[in-house]
Amino acid sequence: MIKVLEDLVDALSTLPAIGKKSAWRLAVHLMERPKDEVASLADAILRAREELTRCKRCFSYSEKEICPVCESSSRDQRCICVVEKAIDIFAIEKVGRYRGVYHVLGGVLSPLNGITADKLKLKELKDRVILENPGEIIIGFGGSADAETTALYIARIFRDIDxxxxxxxxxxPAGMELEYVDQLTLSQALNERTEITYGNE
Amino acid sequence: MIKVLEDLVDALSTLPAIGKKSAWRLAVHLMERPKDEVASLADAILRAREELTRCKRCFSYSEKEICPVCESSSRDQRCICVVEKAIDIFAIEKVGRYRGVYHVLGGVLSPLNGITADKLKLKELKDRVILENPGEIIIGFGGSADAETTALYIARIFRDIDxxxxxxxxxxPAGMELEYVDQLTLSQALNERTEITYGNE
Incomplete structure (x- = not known):
């Protein structure tokens, strides 16, 4: 009926968990807000997408070439926690107990879905480990079968490295994505992390 | 941790029914989408807010001075449906049965919340009726007590006009906002609309 409004509803409908009805409600809400408030939302979206890049070392979100965690002298740079997605880092940081750094893999192996080793930052992880010689790699995955497979795959990559x-x-909890886990469970899982010994499981 | 991302989460959190956790998920989703898709969302928000104005006749959303419904020769310009909010029009249009035009009041009378007659487009409605001399006014409100009061108030305004x-x-359904009503109920309510005769209720 009114093109700019329909365009907005269509654009909002592309967001996850926003259906047509929610999109209408959001659109109408925005139309009722002051122009500068709406402009600052649009600006926040644009700026985040424009200015946010990936840390060249750990592939987490960053505004600079190297992210604040990788740059921080108060973090243990010799302990690398490998996570599936950048959002997982925020979940771990919220617990507030982990003092090491990260490596974002970009997913877990899932050959049936076309996610093979070359699609993930696995080579980068290996290169980084050889270059930096860290003391520990913590595999910080969720509980899916693909995540298990990927954990063992990583253990295998480093079987000849001390x-x-x-x-x-x-x-x-099995099958649950890391980002949904409650903080207590995540904290316990960090404390009770176990060593993977490739080959004698 | 990362300012542009936190700014975006804060901005998204101001939207209705979007909590902190949903805002994070939306933000991360946006960061993973192509830049042009994100830019077009931001643009749709800005454009809708900039270009959308209110129809000078019925106060519905419009891109021009007069909205498409008010301009349409296929609509019955002598039947005016008075609604609380512009979004209510979309609900009625979706039913696809109503062929008249609208008048957006901007709310219903609610003196305790400071919404008095002068805050609503009541004078504009009276002026419009005197100018246009329509055959019928349909009061298209939800079922709240304030809406009932406002319906009677409108009937009283026009008690001396034929x-x-x-x-x-x-x-x-009592107490439910019009925009949440299912289409069948709304369709029946349109068919069975009843005349208000001020004074002998």
Whole structure:
């Protein structure tokens, strides 16, 4: 009926968990707000997408070439927690107990869905480990079968390298994505992380 | 941790029914989408807010001085449906049965909340009726007590003017906002609208 409004509803409908009805409500809400408030929302969206890049070392979100965690002298740069997605880092940081750094893999192996080793930052992880020689790699994945496979795959990559590889305790609820886990469970899983010894499981 | 991302989460959190967690998920989703898709969302928000104005006749959303419904020769310009909010028009249009035009009041009378007659487009409605001399006013409100009061108030405004004033059938679920009503109920309520005769209720 009114093109600019329909365009907005269509654009909002592309967001996750926003259906046509929610999109209408959001659109109408925005139309009732002061122009400068609406402009600052649009600006926040644009700026975040424009200015946010990936840390060249850990592939987390960053405004600079190297992210604040990688740059921080108060973090243990020799302990690398490998996570599936950048959002997982925010979940771990919220617990406030982890003092090491991260490596964002970009997913877990899932050959049936076309996610093979070359689609993930696995080579980058290996290169980084060889270059930096860290003391420990913590595999910080959720509890899916693909995540298990990927954990073992990583352990195998480093079978000839003298490095301690641990994973989050199996306290993780099976099949649940890391970002949905409550803080207590995540904290326990960090504490009880166990070493993966490739070949004698 | 990362300012542009936190700014975006804060901005998204101001939207209705979007909590902190949903805002994070939306923000991360946006960061993973192509830049042009994100830019077009921001643009749709800005453009809708900039270009959308209010129809000078019915106060519905419009891109021009007069909205498409008011301009349409296929609509019955002598039947005016008075609604609380512009979004209510979309609900009625979706039913696809109403062929008249609208008048957006901007709310219903609610003196305790400071919404007095002068805050609503009541004077504009009276002026419009005197100028246009329509055959019927349909009061298309939800079922709240304030809406009932406002319906009677409108009937009183026109007590000395020869005009048929009807309201949506009482099939409306009590206390529910018009925009949430299912289409069948709304359709029945349109069909069974009843005349308000001021003074002998």
């Amino acid at each position: 490095i301690k590889i641990t994973r989050l305790a199996r306290g993780m | 005009i048929k004033i009807t309201r949506l059938a009482r099939g409306m």
